[in-house]
Amino acid sequence: MKYQLMNPEEMKNHYVGEAITVTAVMAILTVAIMAVVVYRLFRSGKGGVTVPGGWKFSWA
Secondary structure, three states: OOOOOOOHHHHHOOOOOHHHHHHHHHHHHHHHHHHHHHHHHHHOOOEEEEEOOOEEEEEO
16 A cells, blocks of 8 residues: 555545444444344244254244
């Protein structure tokens, strides 16, 4: 990686918190989607889940 000095105009256009904000939004979105999936899964009358690694859960 080559370091390059930025002039004052380039420094004004550089925003530091963008990556952190996008990461936070994606994490919250992922947690919300998983919460809905788990809620619907356990509210069903009967169903089953197969998780990678050989784990199987079923209820009736």
